[in-house]
Amino acid sequence: MFIKNMSEKLRNDNNDKLHYEIRALESIFIDMLENLNSEMKVHVNIVNGILKELEDEVDLAKLKYLLIVSKKLQQFQQKATLIRDLIDELLDQDDELAELYLTEKKEGLPRSTHDHQEVELLLESYSLHCDAIVQTVENSISDVKTTEEIINIILDSNRNDLMLLGLRFSAGLMCFGSLMFPAAVYGMNLMNFFEKDGVFFPVVMGGSVAVMWLLFRGALKRLHRLTKIQLMKQ
Numbered sequence: 012m013f014i015k016n017m018s019e020k021l022r023n024d025n026n027d028k029l030h031y032e033i034r035a036l037e038s039i040f041i042d043m044l045e046n047l048n049s050e051m052k053v054h055v056n057i058v059n060g061i062l063k064e065l066e067d068e069v070d071l072a073k074l075k076y077l078l079i080v081s082k083k084l085q086q087f088q089q090k091a092t093l094i095r096d097l098i099d100e101l102l103d104q105d106d107e108l109a110e111l112y113l114t115e116k117k118e119g120l121p122r123s124t125h126d127h128q129e130v131e132l133l134l135e136s137y138s139l140h141c142d143a144i145v146q147t148v149e150n151s152i153s154d155v156k157t158t159e160e161i162i163n164i165i166l167d168s169n170r171n172d173l174m175l176l177g178l179r180f181s182a183g184l185m186c187f188g189s190l191m192f193p194a195a196v197y198g199m200n201l202m203n204f205f206e207k208d209g210v211f212f213p214v215v216m217g218g219s220v221a222v223m224w225l226l227f228r229g230a231l232k233r234l235h236r237l238t239k240i241q242l243m244k245q
Contacts, residue, residue, distance in 0.1 A: 032111060033111070033112075033129060033130060033133065036111065036130075036133070040133070040137045043094070043137075044137060044140050044141070044144075047091055047094070047141070047144050048144065050087060051087065051091070051147060051148060054080070054083060054084045054087055054148070054151070055084075055147065055148070055151050057080050058077075058080055058081070058084060058151050058154070058155060059151070059154075061073055061076060061077045061080060062077075062155070062158050065077070065158060065162070069162055069165065074162070077155065077158075077159075081152070081155045084148060084151060084152060084155070085152060087148060088145065088148040088149065091141060091144050091145045091148060092145050094141050095138060095141035095142055095145055098134050098137060098138040098141060099138055101134060102131060102134050102138065105125055108130050108131060108134075109125075111130050112130070179231065182227060182230035182231065183227060185230070186223045186224075186226040186227040186230065187223065192219070
């Protein structure tokens, strides 16, 4: 396809006033932009598809695939940025632009340093196209980073919830241990006046349950207070 387009440009069927070498340069830029656009669309479409799927469900396999695709997208961004910067760098060098007029140089009529409007307009046009591609890719990378930050927030929240659940279980087990203490004392078969009256058994059990409940409520309040303090620090 590139050879065909270049052949058409070089034949100059449209009677283009641009010189042979400028038409060849334009053919190269056209092919380069077509390749960049095609590659950009592939990367951006894949990234957008993964991000849309992650909105519905956060899946480990999708996150791994997003990581791979985002790396490829960043590599493509570096390539597109390099091409744009090279064109911009060439635009800043007037002597190099004047040297591109090979036909006139061959005829013994070299261009002056500042006489290169055709090439300058051509390069500026393709520089803008490359910049548009870079901006599109940067927007996709920004979307990926935003999604990663949101996912990290969700994962942090889930991890904190699991930690709080573990602390609640620990507090519950600690309080349940306080309930086991009277049972352990009774299990020692020591002589005490509690055994002489059947009223003391429900009293002791009720008191133990009440103490356990108070300890559990106190532990939960303390845990809730610590959670608030941690959120305020963040």
